[in-house]
Amino acid sequence: DIVMTQSPSSLAVSAGETVTINCKSSRSLLSSGNQKNYLAWYQQKPGQSPKLLIYLASTRESGVPDRFIGSGSGTDFTLTISSVQAEDLADYYCQQHYSYPLTFGSGTKLEIK
Amino acid sequence: EVQLVESGGGLVQPGASLKLSCVASGFTFSDYWMSWVRQTPGKTMEWIGDIKYDGSDTNYAPSLKNRFTISRDSAKSTLYLQMSNVRSEDTATYYCTRDGGSSIDYWGQGVMVTVSS
Numbered sequence: 426d427i428v429m430t431q432s433p434s435s436l437a438v439s440a441g442e443t444v445t446i447n448c449k450s451s452r453s454l455l456s457s458g459n460q461k462n463y464l465a466w467y468q469q470k471p472g473q474s475p476k477l478l479i480y481l482a483s484t485r486e487s488g489v490p491d492r493f494i495g496s497g498s499g500t501d502f503t504l505t506i507s508s509v510q511a512e513d514l515a516d517y518y519c520q521q522h523y524s525y526p527l528t529f530g531s532g533t534k535l536e537i538k
Numbered sequence: 539e540v541q542l543v544e545s546g547g548g549l550v551q552p553g554a555s556l557k558l559s560c561v562a563s564g565f566t567f568s569d570y571w572m573s574w575v576r577q578t579p580g581k582t583m584e585w586i587g588d589i590k591y592d593g594s595d596t597n598y599a600p601s602l603k604n605r606f607t608i609s610r611d612s613a614k615s616t617l618y619l620q621m622s623n624v625r626s627e628d629t630a631t632y633y634c635t636r637d638g639g640s641s642i643d644y645w646g647q648g649v650m651v652t653v654s655s
Contacts, residue, residue: 426600465641474633474648475583480641518583522641526599527573529583 427452427521431530439538444506446533448519453499454482456523463523466495466504470515479504480522511537540564542634542646549652550624560617560634560646567615568592571637574608574619576630577648584630586619588637624653 428451438444454462462482467475477486479495482502494505506513514537519530546558562572573588587598589608596608607620617634634646 461640463640467642474645475642476645477638477641477643480638480643486643516581520583520642525597526587527585529585532581532583 426526427454427524427528429519429521429528429530431519431533433533434531435534435536437536437538438509440511441508444509444513444535446504446506446517446519446535448497448502448504448530450500450502450521450523452523454502454521454523455499462498462502463521464495464497464502465520465522466493467518467520468513468515469518475518478517506535509535509537513537540636540644542636542644544632544634544646544649547632547649547651549654551655552625552653553623555620555622556624556651557621558619558632558634558649558651560619562615562617562634562636565636567610568612572608572610572617573635573637573642574606574617575633575635575642575645576628577633578630586632589617621651624651626653629653 430449432447454464464482466479468478469475483495492507496503517533541563544560550556574586576584587608589596593610605622609618629652631648633648635642636644
């Protein structure tokens with residue numbers, strides 16, 4: 426199984442600050458066939474189901490604000506949230522969609538000071 | 539609008555069986571792989587397995603393969619999860635999800651399953 430290691434487990438920032446969440450996979454998620462990284466990011470707000478933010482490591486899902494930026498390749502990936510808003514209070518998860526079984530990171534809880 | 543609505547959860551005794559259902563709408567159900575994901579009370583996310591758009595192929599998390607079975611009925615646009623010999627560690631919120639090819643692009647609202655005597 427591909428192990429997804431996510432950090433930090435939690436962080437608290439003030440509105441307007443920039444946040445970086447890291448995700449490391451135990452094997453490369455880069456497909457040699459199409460040179461795409463099969464890494465997704467999800468946002469789960471309190472009491473809600475997860476919502477897709479980013480797929481293929483850096484492609485923003487339709488309707489997702491451009492302050493959410495995904496980057497990285499191979500085994501190291503980052504979700505950056507620039508100018509954090511109060512509405513960004515949520516848990517964030519990375520997930521590899523490269524090989525079975527699909528696996529998730531342990532999550533990052535974002536709190537707004 | 540894509541909608542995935544789960545049902546069938548509740549309190550179940552250890553060793554029992556339970557079948558979850560998920561009715562899909564807003565898209566052509568038979569065009570998509572579908573999967574189940576669960577989230578424990580501690581918020582750990584675990585992929586359970588998926589099923590091909592025509593039901594001809596399934597994949598499972600190795601730790602669950604012997605007890606969980608995923609099926610679908612395209613005529614009813616419904617996805618199923620049959621759980622057998624449930625254990626306390628199966629206590630979780632179960633999500634019906636749609637596979638977008640490179641990610642899980644839609645999630646249901648989830649259904650809670652509590653395993654306890």
